[in-house]
Amino acid sequence: MTHDTQQPAAQETPAADRPQARRALLDAALEVFTERGYNDASLAEIAARSGIDVGSLFQHYGGKKGLYLELWEDFREEQERRTARMLAEARSRGVEDPITLFVEGARAYLEGAWENRRIGRRLVEEDGPAGFDTLRRQWDRAWVRRNARLLEVDERRRAGRVRVIVLTTIIGGAARELGDCADEAEAQEVMDEVCGILFHLWSTSLAGTDTAV
Structure with missing residues (x-):
């Protein structure tokens, strides 16, 4: 008689936490802040340029302020x-x-x-x-x-x-x-x-x- 053992699923690293994605995100944020200014910068545009979805971006950085402070x-x-x-x-x-x-x-x-x-x-x-x-x-x-x-x-x-x-x-x-x-x-x-x-x-x-x- 055999028993199936279920292996725990590997935890997937959220996109915004991966080093390459983080760098792409910060580079995109800097570009948009430089072009639009902070107040007129769009979180959707930053996400689009970085290739990271807005939900993941917002979850890990809390919005534009979090990205700006991370750059700083x-x-x-x-x-x-x-x-x-x-x-x-x-x-x-x-x-x-x-x-x-x-x-x-x-x-x-x-x-x-x-x-x-x-x-x-x-x-x-x-x-x-x-x-x-x-x-x-x-x-x-x-x-x-x-x-x-x-x-x-x-x-x-x-x-x-x-x-x-x-x-x-x-x-x-x-x-x-x-x-x-x-x-x-x-x-x-x-x-x-x-x-x-x-x-x-x-x-x-x-x-x-x-x-x-």
Whole structure:
């Protein structure tokens, strides 16, 4: 006498969770957000371009806002990884000077902004989901704190905090400017100029501190 044993059915990975489908979905979302703006973007159009049905898309991302925030998280995390790699490489070469490390990190960040200029340009537009400006400001404050630690500045002191905010703001502004560069040569020229400005401002601010009475 034999008994049939029923094997449990394999769980199928939802389309929106598969790496290739996820990438196609985010690429389609970026295209539509870039062409239409966030408010006028259609979830149906994003789904059609990605090849993923609207129901699955909505289930996993909750709509346009979820897709927009996913794009932001991907961009932010990649920028942080890129900068961390550059700093690790610089330290492995024996670089210890805080401003030299800071500028190397700034260049890595700007290179990432140039390579990902489509999404970087989209994310600085005012046309975004409700609450995104608050999220972006929170990340900017965290960025300033990381830079303060890198520069060995006590951000609890107003002068030190302002110094780091100014340098960080310059990098952010330059990242936006890179979105309008015509080619890589022009982008590299902007990066070189910004790195020179960062060195100059830091040395000038330290000189002012040393001579203050």
